[in-house]
């Protein structure tokens with residue numbers, strides 16, 4: 290088949306837009322906020338409702354059994370990425386932002402075949418920015434081609450990292466220590482939008498040079514990974530080794546020079562993998 294997944298790609302954009310409309314309608318309403326892995330890991334009825342809308346639309350279009358689904362709100366005990374065509378979905382990336390009305394909230398939809406990411410769609414719905422990319426076909430924001438920054442000197446860069454939702458003091462200390470070391474290189478600035486998917490799109494548009502985080506999940510970064518790569522950037526493990534979607538560790542950058550410099554400063558800490566696999570050694574390529 291010449292272009293087997295183009296229809297799925299186009300449909301994913303449609304579904305992400307529909308999901309974003311629901312988020313926009315619900316952000317100003319009274320909402321009940323529940324918690325998940327910690328008291329600061331928030332979830333609302335909108336997260337669940339939007340995920341049902343996305344998965345329901347995809348099943349109606351492609352059939353109940355044709356594809357597999359990994360969704361933030363419907364994957365209870367770890368997630369397994371198989372060779373089957375698989376959708377990886379974060380219905381509301383930036384739930385804390387959504388709860389507080391902080392204006393960066395994204396729908397993230399990725400599609401993998403034989404464990405390789407085929408395309409990714411990130412709809413930053415409050416900004417009305419539709420980011421999308423498909424392997425070998427370029428990355429776009431609202432249909433305009435996007436590309437990463439050409440800055441290779443870390444002292445001329447802006448870097449994004451986030452604090453995560455684990456408030457164990459030892460982990461918070463490592464996160465802040467890493468940020469302090471990077472800030473004092475020095476870089477022009479440190480930022481964070483509160484959504485990993487949007488952060489990756491900011492790397493892809495050249496607004497920042499890199500984004501890294503330990504503790505994110507596969508649904509936060511799967512779509513963004515395709516978008517960064519297609520915009521000319523790189524996506525790696527935080528050690529410099531190959532990116533592993535299930536590892537909960539990710540560094541995306543415009544250029545190897547920026548990535549290498551950041552890796553020198555990252556204080557790595559252990560997090561359980563998304564697929565429940567006990568321990569995998571992360572080989573470093575730098």
Ligand SMILES: O=P(O)(O)OC(CO)CO
Pocket residue numbers: 361379381382383384385483484485486504505506509
């Ligand atoms: O808001 P969510 O979907 O919990 O995701 C967070 C990271 O886990 C922001 O990317």
Ligand SMILES: [Mg+2]
Pocket residue numbers: 361379381382383485508509
């Ligand atoms: Mg998320």
